[in-house]
Amino acid sequence: MTSEFRLGGDLTINRLGFGAMRLPSQSGMGGKPRDLETGRAVLRRALELGVNHIDTADFYRSGDHTAHANTLIREALHPYPDGLVIATKVGPLIRPDGYSAGAPSDMRALVEENLTGLGMDRLDLVYLRVGHMEPPHGESIAARFEALAELREEGLIRHLGLSNVDTGHLNEARAIAPVTAVQNQYHAAHRADVEMLAACEEAGIAFAPFFPLGGGRELDDDRLAKVAARHRASVAQTGLAWLLASSPVTLAIPGTGSVRHLEENMATESVVLSDEDLADLA
Template identity: 45%
Template sequence: MTSTAFRIGGDLSVRRLGFGAMHLATEPGPARETSLAVARRAVELGITLIDTAYLYGGGANEELLAEALHPYPDGLLITTKVGVAQSGPLGEWQLAGRPEVLRDQVEQALRRLRVERIELLQLHRVDPRTPLADQVGTLRDLRTEGKIGRIGLSEVTVDELDQARRIVDIASVQNRYNLLDREHEPVLAACAAAGIAFLPWRPVAWGESGARAEVAAVAAELDATPTQVALAWLLGRSPVILPIPGTARIDHLEENLAAERLHLTRAHHDRLDRLPELTQGSVSSVTTEAG
């Protein structure tokens, strides 16, 4: 039977099926009120892992979660990401891994989330203009200072993961991965071998799963949706996978969580494993679609 829990870093227990907050609207108005309700409903339904980032609205997403959920219930992990910033005449988002930037973004995240320590802090992207050792070393120093509990990386290669692990313990990796896009299979394998949590972003291929006849057929056989099949496949793919599907609707949130109860047989897994990939290609720039 598929386990529904995982210990990040070997000690921080979370429910494997989490929630990605990226799609929650933060501007004042009815949409924001709905976002607050979705975040609260996620916790009511037992979600213990919520993913956000400075990139999501320049910190507005973090502030929304704090408004919705603080004081946080015991066992709730809100993980955030740093390492991108707005600069230039048009305020474009760019990679920003300089130590002073990372330090400032962590301090600001602590304030916005209303916490004294971020239990899991992830580097949103590796900035090629700054040595990886400086970026990871800064996060290691912040951990030593007690401002970070555990360190994660996002959108990294196996080599980058290996380099980072020679500097500090890495508790999680957040790379793009789903039923139709398995470009980062080697990274997943490395995480599985080391017991590192793997948080796939874009976990359901944004509706493309339902366009595949085989996925639709499996969904029909199980009286489920293609999205539920895609999430159940991820949960069965490796015990280190922690999917974080995002939505701005309560009904979709409840639908996603129901995937945890969906049983895919070995035959179902074999059929889905053989699907040809629809690889999206590498992310070359930072956008609001980034995980």
Template identity: 65%
Template sequence: MSDRFRLDADLTIDRLGFGAMRLLQGGPGTRDPGSARAVLRRAVELGVDHIDTAGFYGDRNGSVRANTVIREALSPYPDALVVATKVGPVFGPGGPRQGTAAELRPQVEADLASLGLDRLDLVYLRVGTTEPPHGESLAERFEALAALREEGLIRHLGISNVDAGHLAEARAIAPVAAVQNNFHIANRDETAVLAACARAGIAFVPFFPLGGGADLGDPRLVKVAARHGATPRQIALAWLLALSPVALAIPGTGSVAHLEENLTARSITLTEEDIVDLA
């Protein structure tokens, strides 16, 4: 199985990337931006060429944004680096709400400015809050993003927190390069969406590849980890990459040590016995 995924004829990425959501957050506290920049630089040194971010990622009080730290750490960006971002949610005094189609352009332009880019490699339309909003149309919003792609502000389009119906609806409007849903070894509810992506050759990129706080102490996971001299976190990532050639992983952290631990999962090859044990 290839360790790379082809987004288009001229663009491939490592299937193990980096997610920036927790870059500036650790437990109940906030991480130092200097440490965050060190993590990003180390990630690129270790071959990470896919960073997933969003304009609303940052520290807990909103004073430092992940996009700003990414630009400070990595600009001018390596030619092979793909930066993906998400738009859709609007945050205000009353909490987050789903943005309208008209509110997407300002979000895309803000991401371009904060990242210091002329074009965004991959932009996801994030819909809903915690669960996919079944039965809700995304057509008007996705059409707005597709128009920005036609203008040259976006290279590839994705959708996030969606069901198979949303994927079909979006694909009828414009090409979908990637889907980002909640999926990990302890939560396999989105298997049908993964299967739809596999049939279409679309990247499936779980936004919680390490569980998002879920317990990874399952005895089966611990057993396979011991067999490989690895950690359960590493096996959870290796399992995801073994599941399908369209599955990518974007584990995030604000720790260099955890970053290096996560990226070691690249070297773990699960056996058929391992896969059966983890089924």
């Protein structure tokens, strides 16, 4: 199993990356702010451990908006080292009463907010995020994706991706512009999206699941516990190892606001699953 992936054919990244959602707040988006210096320390340590793919979004903020993932990334890591790929997401609008879906006309402002927050002239990878937790089946994403494709043509975006979509959305988008990555919910205890994973593998598109460790819910699975004990690894490490072993196009982006948890997640690279392990986890 190779530890690297060529994103879009021109960006070489380690398949074990880092998700920034939990940096600003203790409960993910909208929660109580974390200590900002701890967040910066996590980011710096991530790069020391070999992370060169960070997944973020402008809407990853604390509930009082005093902590922003993009700001923490810029403060901790800018000027960015060569080879670091930062992926972000646009689509939702932040309103006083919560989140709502952005229109095609909103895409430019959302992209520009990410450019400013991250301190970049061009974003490496921008996902169009649609819906909430389940793909909005039957809803066209063409107009919003076309707006992002135009920004890509202008040079503000290097690669385009999709988040929380079905295969119909993927086909619709690929008829407009190249799609280099898909980010849907998928982990060892939630494997419903095998059709999308197969489509991505066939097309050489990266599949970077959100909630790779269950989204705050423990990966309570007897099969994982059995294999974890065999390797003297944690269930979380085994879940990440399974995810990376499930396809050569999968990318793991576990997130945390703790240096200790970060180091545990990155130690997953030493967990090599055997054919027996994979059979037990099938």
